[in-house]
Amino acid sequence: MSAYGSAPASGPREAAEWSNRRIVAVNLRAIVGRAYPRVIGLTREPSWLFFEIFLPFLAVSAFVFVYRALGAPEAFVGFVVLGGAMTAFWLNVVWMMAAQFYWEKDQGNLELYFTAPMHLMSVLAGMAIGGLVMTSSRALAVIGIGSLLYGVSYDVHEPLALAAVFLLTMIPLYGMGMLFASLFLLWGREAFHLAQLLQEPIYFLGGVNFPLRALGPAVGLVMATLPLGVGLDAMRQLAFASSDTNGVLPVGTEIVILVAMGIVFLVAARLALGYLETLARREGRLTLRWQ
Amino acid sequence: MTEGAAQVPGITLADSWRSFRTAIGLGWAIEANWSDPFLFAIYTMAKPLAAAMILVVMFQVITGGQGTEFLQFLIVGSALWNVVFGVMGGLVQSILEDRERYKMMKYVVVTPSSLFPFLLGRSVARVLTSLVAVVLTLAVGVVFLGVDLQLNLLLLVPATLIGVTAVVALGVFMAGWCLQLRQEAWSYPEAIAGALYLISGAIFPVDILPAFLHPVALASPTTWWLEASRRALVGHGAPGIDGQPGLFEVFSDGQIMLFLVISTAIAIPLALAAFRWFMRRAREAGLLDMTTGS
Numbered sequence: 001m002s003a004y005g006s007a008p009a010s011g012p013r014e015a016a017e018w019s020n021r022r023i024v025a026v027n028l029r030a031i032v033g034r035a036y037p038r039v040i041g042l043t044r045e046p047s048w049l050f051f052e053i054f055l056p057f058l059a060v061s062a063f064v065f066v067y068r069a070l071g072a073p074e075a076f077v078g079f080v081v082l083g084g085a086m087t088a089f090w091l092n093v094v095w096m097m098a099a100q101f102y103w104e105k106d107q108g109n110l111e112l113y114f115t116a117p118m119h120l121m122s123v124l125a126g127m128a129i130g131g132l133v134m135t136s137s138r139a140l141a142v143i144g145i146g147s148l149l150y151g152v153s154y155d156v157h158e159p160l161a162l163a164a165v166f167l168l169t170m171i172p173l174y175g176m177g178m179l180f181a182s183l184f185l186l187w188g189r190e191a192f193h194l195a196q197l198l199q200e201p202i203y204f205l206g207g208v209n210f211p212l213r214a215l216g217p218a219v220g221l222v223m224a225t226l227p228l229g230v231g232l233d234a235m236r237q238l239a240f241a242s243s244d245t246n247g248v249l250p251v252g253t254e255i256v257i258l259v260a261m262g263i264v265f266l267v268a269a270r271l272a273l274g275y276l277e278t279l280a281r282r283e284g285r286l287t288l289r290w291q
Numbered sequence: 292m293t294e295g296a297a298q299v300p301g302i303t304l305a306d307s308w309r310s311f312r313t314a315i316g317l318g319w320a321i322e323a324n325w326s327d328p329f330l331f332a333i334y335t336m337a338k339p340l341a342a343a344m345i346l347v348v349m350f351q352v353i354t355g356g357q358g359t360e361f362l363q364f365l366i367v368g369s370a371l372w373n374v375v376f377g378v379m380g381g382l383v384q385s386i387l388e389d390r391e392r393y394k395m396m397k398y399v400v401v402t403p404s405s406l407f408p409f410l411l412g413r414s415v416a417r418v419l420t421s422l423v424a425v426v427l428t429l430a431v432g433v434v435f436l437g438v439d440l441q442l443n444l445l446l447l448v449p450a451t452l453i454g455v456t457a458v459v460a461l462g463v464f465m466a467g468w469c470l471q472l473r474q475e476a477w478s479y480p481e482a483i484a485g486a487l488y489l490i491s492g493a494i495f496p497v498d499i500l501p502a503f504l505h506p507v508a509l510a511s512p513t514t515w516w517l518e519a520s521r522r523a524l525v526g527h528g529a530p531g532i533d534g535q536p537g538l539f540e541v542f543s544d545g546q547i548m549l550f551l552v553i554s555t556a557i558a559i560p561l562a563l564a565a566f567r568w569f570m571r572r573a574r575e576a577g578l579l580d581m582t583t584g585s
């Protein structure tokens with residue numbers, strides 16, 4: 001019996017026939033293994049902590065000062081701080097989920113993923129869980145520092161609903177990251193440009209720095225495609241219940257949209273990965289570096 | 292010194308020009324030609340426009356479209372800041388990509404040419420892209436948002452030349468600094484440009500900053516460059532807050548230019564001296580072919 005709970009097989013056929021228990025155990029180990037470096041990285045490389053808090057905080061500060069210069073109600077400062085915290089998750093999804101398979105290919109890890117006896121969804125799930133834990137600390141720091149420094153006051157009547165909306169936002173957000181991971185890999189060396197392209201335009205469409213309703217007719221597009229925008233709108237309604245700014249839709253409706261988005265993105269990510277794996281095995285080009 | 296060594300010719304201006312020109316071609320190939328042209332065009336246009344539109348929507352939400360002076364202030368600042376991100380990001384990314392990704396830095400350094408013209412040339416593609424973003428953002432501002440351009444070329448041309456030179460000096464300093472770093476070097480230009488964004492009054496008047504940051508803002512050439520450029524483009528600088536006169540309203544155009552020249556004249560030799568020191572240290576410490584894996 002090995003350290004991983006598997007006994008030596010008497011032949012190749014027996015070695016290839018895995019029980020369901022063993023398949024689940026291996027995939028769970030893959031999830032933990034891929035999440036581990038991201039979680040442990042919190043303590044191993046403090047400079048990451050500095051930059052991932054400092055950069056969103058700079059942006060938050062700039063937008064807070066713009067609102068102050070415009071004489072905006074203080075609730076808008078809170079909107080910006082909350083938006084800045086959510087930006088940390090979006091950056092994590094773009095750079096450490098969507099672009100990750102591309103970097104892995106460049107570093108020579110991708111072929112190891114393809115040949116290892118696990119599902120690629122487990123690798124992506126590990127990346128997502130690790131990234132979520134890692135980024136939560138950054139987001140909390142941005143909210144804490146921003147709220148203290150700029151005197152944001154929250155008015156939360158339903159804390160459980162707020163927590164639920166946050167979690168429901170994370171599922172389609174990281175599901176989208178899983179889907180993009182496959183697409184970025186297919187699109188090749190444009191990964192850097194694509195990741196850049198998914199920043200300011202998404203901050204704009206997602207209403208990161210202003211109430212989503214201000215987008216006018218374009219808000220329908222956001223409601224149908226962008227979990228960041230839907231989640232933020234719902235969270236703002238719950239975190240600043242007494243502010244005069246209304247959300248686009250009632251929170252309940254936005255929760256239903258987030259659940260639907262979660263299912264769609266996870267299924268789409270699963271399909272895209274299947275296609276990717278087929279390409280990798282048939283053509284082999286997904287393991288070529290610099291492509 | 293041996294006789295042979297004494298006969299080795301030095302680097303001429305023509306050598307530097309050739310390095311610079313070749314590096315421009317290489318930088319452009321990496322930036323644009325290796326990308327899908329459609330995607331590259333979208334990327335070049337969408338990012339700066341979205342950044343400006345965020346500010347426009349914030350302005351509309353609060354003011355309901357009243358007070359075009361502030362809107363013009365936002366559009367010009369947002370447009371010009373693309374140059375700072377482009378130059379600083381371009382110089383640093385060039386040096387890091389050549390060291391970490393393409394692993395060409397050591398080969399460039401051992402050629403008879405200097406790294407300096409190569410580095411400048413290598414970053415030109417990003418700088419040009421950022422200039423396109425400036426023009427595009429201003430054009431959208433004029434056509435769709437009612438920005439009233441009142442060009443003063445006598446002010447705009449020298450302000451742009453001196454201002455961009457100051458930004459390049461800051462970029463050169465950053466490039467040398469990032470060579471020394473073990474991790475997260477890629478994040479430094481964004482962090483420094485972000486900090487400058489905050490203190491230079493790019494999207495809000497410097498007056499709104501806490502008073503202890505005012506001297507820092509006034510020491511940065513980017514602050515004076517933005518103010519001079521705004522006056523040259525839309526006929527006015529940063530607006531005051533709550534009916535109070537703005538920090539720069541007491542200065543004439545000539546005084547603003549004088550402060551831009553002084554701050555740039557201080558920044559350039561400091562940046563060049565720092566770059567020279569950073570390069571010497573990089574050679575001594577073996578950092579030119581270091582791979583951090585970041």
